Amino acid sequence: MCGIVGLYLKNKKYNKDLGKFLTGMMNNMSTRGPDSAGFAIYSTERKKKYKYSICYNENNIKEIKKNLSKEIKDAKIKIISDHFVLETSLKPLKVISIIKSYDNLNLVGYGSSIEIFKQVGNPRDVVNNFSLKNFSGTHAIGHTRMATESAITTDGSHPYSTGEDECLVHNGSLSNHNNLRRTLKKKGIEIKSQNDTEVAAGYISNGLSNKKSLKDTLIDGLKDLDGFYTFISGTKNGLAIVRDEIACKPAVVAETKDYVAIASEFQAMAHLPNVNKGKIFEPEPGLVYSWGK
């Protein structure tokens, strides 16, 4: 089943409420996916700073923090639950190799704007653990998972991020992901898990790295990704949604003058301000919708 949500703010006055709104959306989608949850928050980028969202598996976080601070001089580390966000001006190539040298660290995503958090457990607990309600930002994506084809682990949780400031959530399943994983790996895209969605995220990263727009990449995906899906994908500039042409997997969009809300079911967005005054519609099968700067 799985529940997916996305929120793109057009009006800056709601930036401080982004986390609060997304909390409500994810709580209301916990019925569709009680196994694990995750979210990606985009906030205004700070020049020449990168943020690395990292999941740590052991309790020796103090020592990790100490060691990382030695290797990365200007590292600022913010710990939230079993994740921390490392902020530095050091370039990704260097930082990623440092993070990889730690066995117990797992890079969840990075970029100048994105922060990603994901965890096993009921979405209501997960958003609480990460204090999602306190986050502010410009747009966000969330996922509540009912696991089907890969294990209930943090690795198997969404959103998936396979490139700078990119992320993807998925409701559905893909049938040609094994073949596609091999093809993408040959092209140098790193895919860590056995999960089908991570392959789709890799497919998008590959398109974007070839200077294609997110929208065009998703249009190409309609031919190349076999299976059933509703995807919400994010970049630092905005969000996009696409449903496969059979459109078994649901989606509702509500667009008001202040925001665009996307969810698997309307009940996820019923609490948003003035949602009933907005234009509410179902995305047409096989059409890509995008919002952004």
Place this chain on the structure above:
Amino acid sequence: MIKLNLKKDSLRKVNDLLQNLDQKSNDRSFKIINPDGNHAICAGLKEEMDVIIDGHVGYYCAGMNMKAAVTVNGNVGTGVAENMMSGSVHVKGNASQSAGATAHGGTLIVDGDTSSRCGISMKGIDIIVKGSVGHMSAFMAQSGNLVICGDAGDALGDSIYEAKIFIKGEPKSLGADCEKKNMNKKDQDLLKSLLKKASIDENQLTNFKMYGSARKLYNFNIDNVSEY
């Protein structure tokens, strides 16, 4: 009119009240407020009553309905009036997928559009959609009538049995074994009565086309044996 507030009362409590109405009660008029996209609102009603739902509703609204008249001032999710037996459901907004699926009787009116699979496997219901319907509508429709005032998506009436489809606009494509039929006086009268049910002006009657089964899938065709 009795007001029911889904912000205060649980869905189960509201549905329980409507499903087990006191037979002696003369209060047969209800208004549900704050539906907030909840699922299965007014599912399984079996007595004559009027229910107005003020707002957007989730899945399976008024499913399995008998006798009751349910009006939704908003949009509905998947499977509105699915398996309805009798009564009526009027959606003032749009409906999602599988509207009126497998329904045996009653009337479903949608003022807006429906998405895919409207009237899938319908078995006697009358569905009147004032807007357009999505792909695979009236898939395996067995009996009843589907009136579409707008257009239809791909594969309209795929594998249709004896249901009738009336459409004013154009189907993007027809499904297997669905073909255009000539309308006779009886069909015209039927369409007229259906439009009347939905309070659609009789002047709108012109330009409707009728589709139904070519009945070529009813029996095995020996020429196709090599296909299996």
